[in-house]
Amino acid sequence: MSRVVFCEDDPMIRKLVQTALRATTHDVHMAEDGKQGLALIEQVRPDVVFSDVAMPKMDGFQMADAMRARPDLAHIPIVFMTASVQREQIDECFRHGASGHLAKPFTMAELRARVAQFSKN
Amino acid sequence: MPMIMGQYVAGSIHSALAVKEAEARAERETLVNRIAQRARTTLNPDEILRATVDELAKVLGVTRAVVATGDSEATLEVIYEWTAEGEPSVGLGPRDLPVSRLAARLGRTLFVTDIREDRRFNDPKTATALAKLGVIAIAATPIRIGGRFAASLALVHTDRPREWTADDARLIDSVAQELRGAIAAAEAFEQQRQAVAELERLSRAKSDFVSVVSHEFRTPLTGIQGFSEMMQSEDLSIDEMREYAGDINKDAHRLNRMITEMLDLDKMESGRMEIHREAVDLNAIVTEAAESMRPNAPRHPVSLRLDPLVGEVSADRDKLTQVMANLLSNAVKYSPEGGEIVVSTRLEGNTAHVVVRDHGMGIPKGALETIFERYGRVESLATRHIQGTGLGLPIVRQIVQLHGGAVWVESTVGEGSVFHVTLPRGATVRPEVAEATL
Numbered sequence: 168m169s170r171v172v173f174c175e176d177d178p179m180i181r182k183l184v185q186t187a188l189r190a191t192t193h194d195v196h197m198a199e200d201g202k203q204g205l206a207l208i209e210q211v212r213p214d215v216v217f218s219d220v221a222m223p224k225m226d227g228f229q230m231a232d233a234m235r236a237r238p239d240l241a242h243i244p245i246v247f248m249t250a251s252v253q254r255e256q257i258d259e260c261f262r263h264g265a266s267g268h269l270a271k272p273f274t275m276a277e278l279r280a281r282v283a284q285f286s287k288n
Numbered sequence: 289m290p291m292i293m294g295q296y297v298a299g300s301i302h303s304a305l306a307v308k309e310a311e312a313r314a315e316r317e318t319l320v321n322r323i324a325q326r327a328r329t330t331l332n333p334d335e336i337l338r339a340t341v342d343e344l345a346k347v348l349g350v351t352r353a354v355v356a357t358g359d360s361e362a363t364l365e366v367i368y369e370w371t372a373e374g375e376p377s378v379g380l381g382p383r384d385l386p387v388s389r390l391a392a393r394l395g396r397t398l399f400v401t402d403i404r405e406d407r408r409f410n411d412p413k414t415a416t417a418l419a420k421l422g423v424i425a426i427a428a429t430p431i432r433i434g435g436r437f438a439a440s441l442a443l444v445h446t447d448r449p450r451e452w453t454a455d456d457a458r459l460i461d462s463v464a465q466e467l468r469g470a471i472a473a474a475e476a477f478e479q480q481r482q483a484v485a486e487l488e489r490l491s492r493a494k495s496d497f498v499s500v501v502s503h504e505f506r507t508p509l510t511g512i513q514g515f516s517e518m519m520q521s522e523d524l525s526i527d528e529m530r531e532y533a534g535d536i537n538k539d540a541h542r543l544n545r546m547i548t549e550m551l552d553l554d555k556m557e558s559g560r561m562e563i564h565r566e567a568v569d570l571n572a573i574v575t576e577a578a579e580s581m582r583p584n585a586p587r588h589p590v591s592l593r594l595d596p597l598v599g600e601v602s603a604d605r606d607k608l609t610q611v612m613a614n615l616l617s618n619a620v621k622y623s624p625e626g627g628e629i630v631v632s633t634r635l636e637g638n639t640a641h642v643v644v645r646d647h648g649m650g651i652p653k654g655a656l657e658t659i660f661e662r663y664g665r666v667e668s669l670a671t672r673h674i675q676g677t678g679l680g681l682p683i684v685r686q687i688v689q690l691h692g693g694a695v696w697v698e699s700t701v702g703e704g705s706v707f708h709v710t711l712p713r714g715a716t717v718r719p720e721v722a723e724a725t726l
Contacts (some may be wrong), residue, residue, distance in 0.1 A: 179511040179539055186532075187518060221503075250506035272510035275517050 168192040169214040169286035174204035176222040187275045201225030205233055213283035216245045231263040244285055316459050319347050323466045333474035337368055344463045345370045352444040361392035386414045386427045389442035397429035402449035425450035429464045433472045511539035513515050549679045555684035563604035570601050570640050574631055577612035587625040593632035598640050602714025607687045614680040615644045615707050623648035642709040652702035660685045
């Protein structure tokens with residue numbers, strides 16, 4: 168079981184993720200934008216963060232940069248979920264310290280496998 | 289003896305003058321030949337124009353030479369200027385050039401010995417304009433291309449009056465002939481350059497669009513794919529099944545709306561979209577659009593200030609609804625929560641005017657026009673989270689134009705934007721409504 172924070176501005180995708188992971192034992196927390204995400208990360212200290220890039224108020228990259236600037240949060244892995252499969256955009260994710268990338272649309276098996284990959288036993 | 293001496297001196301002076309005159313004439317002939325030669329061998333029309341005007345000015349000994357182009361004599365714009373050393377410049381751009389203007393209107397070269405004594409140019413306004421330009425003597429010739437006025441060449445003395453000779457006139461005339469070719473080529477060259485720039489812009493916009501669309505389409509597809517996958521592979525109750533089917537349906541609609549928008553715009557831009565006009569209550573359309581948006585934007589107060597005199601317009605009901613929905617949804621998307629949105633209507637003569645004002649992030653000056661172009665959405669860190677295909681405003685403009693109206697925006701970055709739509713009320717306005725407005 169592990170704690171996971173999801174940052175995603177699209178309500179349908181938030182619902183999808185929540186539903187897909189409810190059968191698992193993970194402790195899942197949802198944020199609508201990067202600002203909310205950062206506050207949630209500070210509060211629950213997750214094992215892994217999954218984040219959209221294009222979000223209001225603070226985007227995924229800004230949120231990642233803010234985490235990297237905080238010694239207590241810098242170690243938490245981030246997986247970016249993007250709708251773009253263009254090489255440059257994926258590279259940009261890794262430049263902002265991503266530990267992984269998940270392309271939209273993703274299958275539920277992919278999503279669960281990625282969450283499991285970063286889970287503590 | 290003195291007599292002979294006098295004759296001798298006179299003779300010398302005479303022959304010296306003749307030699308000087310012959311030299312001047314030869315120099316002029318060489319000039320014309322050189323200009324014609326250059327026109328045949330140089331490809332760059334700007335270079336031909338510059339070199340030709342410079343040489344002519346030097347041979348004539350004027351202090352300034354100005355080439356101005358324009359569709360008519362009323363819209364002259366200086367495109368090239370040569371000045372003698374120390375001479376003040378007129379500068380490039382639109383200028384009031386009274387002598388060139390008159391020459392263009394008369395269709396022939398005008399010679400002015402001393403402008404201060406010329407009654408054609410002594411009304412106070414013209415005299416002031418010419419004094420500002422420092423003109424004393426001037427020769428101005430119109431250049432026509434393909435039967436229409438295209439440009440004007442003016443040779444100016446700011447230092448002294450000048451009696452223009454028949455030789456001067458011939459020289460100016462033959463150089464103007466050569467310039468015509470250069471100006472026509474420069475115009476064609478400029479048109480070509482603009483066409484290429486426009487194509488480049490469109491091509492860039494198209495690839496931007498592909499990436500925007502591929503991004504926007506994948507978001508609803510994620511929901512459709514994910515929920516259907518769960519329905520397929522998991523044990524779900526009938527209620528859960530129903531719920532997820534509903535979610536899939538919503539995302540499918542979203543996808544369909546995006547595709548419809550793209551196709552509609554295509555239809556409108558290629559003139560294949562028909563509008564079905566009827567008498568439509570504009571205030572009712574605005575009210576409905578605001579009402580249907582409220583549930584999706586609970587944190588954006590929308591207030592309506594509707595002038596009952598606006599009444600009915602002759603319009604396509606669905607299309608007009610789409611215009612209002614797009615403008616309102618933009619106002620919400622680009623405003624912070626709590627930012628008030630005000631929609632007002634008013635009647636101006638026989639035109640209905642709708643104004644949508646938001647207190648959002650505003651639009652940079654350079655984008656006020658391009659946002660109405662296809663794929664012309666403002667992309668920045670502040671806007672990239674905002675969903676949409678970037679076709680909302682191009683669709684608004686197309687619909688409004690199909691109705692014979694106009695749409696534009698005023699904006700201050702950081703303060704908000706004001707979108708204006710005007711619609712002619714058209715022929716189907718009820719008589720009693722029309723009377724009430726008189």
